[in-house]
Amino acid sequence: MTQTELKAVPFPETDFDIEAIRRDFPILNQEVNGNPLAYLDNAASSQKPVQVIEAVDAYYRLDNANVHRGVHRLSQRATDAYEGARDKVRGFLNAKLDKEIVFVRGATEAINLVAQSFVRPQIKPGDEILISHIEHHANIVPWQMVCEQTGAKLKVIPMTESGELDLSDFDSLLNERTKILAIGHVSNALGTINPIKEMIGQAKAKSIPVLVDGAQAVPHIAVDVQDLDCDFYVFSGHKMFAPTGIGALYGKQALLEAMPPWQGGGDMILSVSFSHTEYNTLPYKFEAGTPHIAGAVGLGAAIDYMQAIGIDKLAAYEHHLLEVATAKLEAIDGIRIIGTAKNKASVLSFMIEDVHPHDVGTIFDQQGVAIRAGHHCAQPVMEFYGIAATARASFAFYNTEQEIDALVNAIKTTQELFA
């Protein structure tokens, strides 16, 4: 797409007030190394609006206590806030039941939980776990661990040069030995949006359970787990404008019911004696110990914030930023964009010819432009392209076209320095 074509579809829409949105994110209003900060590392972690910061603050100022344990007022308020947040997550994913939402530390913990509690007990030597070539390490390593523990085999859906999944053999990769398909919704290294609905459909037709790693999807895409019909969906709060240390696992009730607990401790039991312990009901069976209550409250506030603006509207604006940035980078000599899938979220990985991404990261930082330089916890993807690392700009709905210009200028400075 050329820049002139882009001008024909102007954005923002009249009611998308980017200035007002930016005022909600106080951290954006600062200088770094004498330049206005352009925070373009949202795929690593996003910034938090005052609405989230204040919800966490108010929780600690007014309601803080342990949950499900006290008869006193604060404990009741903390419990209500925590369970209220669970209901917001349920609504956010359009799950049927609150008890299908388990609070966890993040996507990584959720995948490990499913790997150890759902897959490991039922998998046998020679059985298969199917993932793809473009997964984050969080959706590779937990499955490798299960394979080592059980003698199962890890199978990998290949990728194409553009960074899409090569699904030509998908049907035969789904076979009677496949015990789970664990697939990312959106690639963090490349931005590729995978056709998960179709993939889930194919897996379900063969009664193969599916886990979707939604860590990079929830900030950009409205998710409906009932419509998708996946068995598990996982995400991290910190990538969707909520605090770190909180995330969620959605699991279908029947599967969660049948799974053994993952960790033992308080809250996950109904009764304990030395001869027998009765486990708690869902979702508490999987929430051993005092949870990250304030984090859950912040996650609920982040969901409220996104829904108040409208996830579709955020996504449309981010897509606009991606198209503008892609066109501008394509117009620069010596830039190679890594990941050119047709269907992409606002992630732009690139290489500057003859400049190592780590040098790029340092030089950009001096201009106030924060990007990620590295392998993005997706080393198999890097290996596919024969590179060790990329530079990656990733956009959120609070980014602006001026920040894209700052990115372009930073590229030019880098090229001059290395000329």
Added chain:
Amino acid sequence: MSDLRDLYQQVIMDHKKNPRNFREITDANHMAHGNNPLCGDALVVYAKLKDGVIEDVSFQGSGCAISVASASLMTEILKGKTMEEAEKLYDNVHKALTGEAGGGELSGKLEVLAGVKEFPARVKCATLSWHTVHAAMDSDHDISVTTE
């Protein structure tokens, strides 16, 4: 920009573009692989020692400008030094860049590495080759080191 110019000064860029001693030593009696898992930088250092003197030292691999230039400078400086002198240099570079107590100033050719101090995230890039050569000297078989 001035800090950047300090970091990416001409000497660094020259070594990055034309790394010295960028080759294998086929009859090396010491070698080590160095990795920076954070950025995927990987290099091999070869050394040929005779009677406690570094007769030849070289490297191969890929990395950022800082790590390549630092490795290149290192091979230039270490050639002809005794093991003890090399150890002392290693110790000095390491301490000077990490700000550890007892580190002196970087002098002579190594002065150009001093700019790295202002960029804490990049110190490991500059020290990778030095850690690797240190490991190579200590061992008579091929070993691996990482910066983590």
